[in-house]
Amino acid sequence: MEAAERALVLKVGRFKEHDAWVRLLHPGLGVQNAFAFGGLRSRRRFVGCLDPLKLVLFTLREARGGRYHTLEEGTVLNAFEAIRGDARRLGAARHCLKLVEAVQIGAEGAREIFEFTVASLDALERDSGPPEFAPTAFKARLLHLQGLLPDLSVCNACGRPVQALSELVLEVDSGRLLCQDCRTQSQAGLALCPGSARTLDWMAKASPQEWGGLRVSQGIGRECRRVLELMLGWRLGLAWNGARYEKT
Numbered sequence: 001m002e003a004a005e006r007a008l009v010l011k012v013g014r015f016k017e018h019d020a021w022v023r024l025l026h027p028g029l030g031v032q033n034a035f036a037f038g039g040l041r042s043r044r045r046f047v048g049c050l051d052p053l054k055l056v057l058f059t060l061r062e063a064r065g066g067r068y069h070t071l072e073e074g075t076v077l078n079a080f081e082a083i084r085g086d087a088r089r090l091g092a093a094r095h096c097l098k099l100v101e102a103v104q105i106g107a108e109g110a111r112e113i114f115e116f117t118v119a120s121l122d123a124l125e126r127d128s129g130p131p132e133f134a135p136t137a138f139k140a141r142l143l144h145l146q147g148l149l150p151d152l153s154v155c156n157a158c159g160r161p162v163q164a165l166s167e168l169v170l171e172v173d174s175g176r177l178l179c180q181d182c183r184t185q186s187q188a189g190l191a192l193c194p195g196s197a198r199t200l201d202w203m204a205k206a207s208p209q210e211w212g213g214l215r216v217s218q219g220i221g222r223e224c225r226r227v228l229e230l231m232l233g234w235r236l237g238l239a240w241n242g243a244r245y246e247k248t
């Protein structure tokens with residue numbers, strides 16, 4: 001089976017003399033490796049395609065009864081030149097793509113994650129908001145789309161809205177957001193203020209085009225990053241080491 005479809009290049013490696021493997025975020029397959037046999041020799045079939053952070057229209061073929069995929073040819077649709085030319089935006093984009101790779105997005109729900117990731121890169125390309133904040137907003141929405149964030153608008157036990165509460169706790173084992181009255185004393189948790197819960201809730205639902213409108217105080221920004229870091233650790237066993245995500 002052969003099909004042309006957009007895909008985002010996450011990583012490229014070489015094997016043998018002229019062959020390449022390409023890790024893609026593909027709307028139908030999720031994060032998937034494919035082989036470009038002869039891709040490093042016959043550059044005509046893949047002009048400018050075999051680099052990370054390129055949106056490419058690839059012709060993909062199933063080989064050996066679906067055991068692996070090969071890339072037949074490609075056309076670059078977006079090289080995100082503005083991101084490439086700006087170290088801060090490039091750093092933010094790389095962080096987002098490293099997360100996509102580490103979360104190992106499967107075929108189910110892949111299209112939504114793919115469209116969201118491309119929209120996030122488009123927003124960075126157009127410079128919507130401070131790029132340092134993009135990985136935090138990206139993480140919140142990605143975890144939400146993967147069903148890994150609790151409802152952040154209410155106490156998950158009594159249902160009171162966070163605006164009506166003074167202090168909140170994110171419970172370690174259950175990952176539930178609880179008010180002071182409902183929290184289980186025996187369990188550890190991370191205290192957070194209602195403003196952080198509301199900011200996280202907004203980020204979980206916002207489209208990347210809206211990121212530019214968000215103004216966050218340093219304290220709330222720090223708390224949001226801490227919550228997402230903990231959720232990634234609890235739910236997926238992932239930790240950011242400054243360059244990539246590692247299994248903890």
Ligand SMILES: [Zn+2]
Nearest residue numbers: 155158179182
């Ligand atoms: Zn409660």
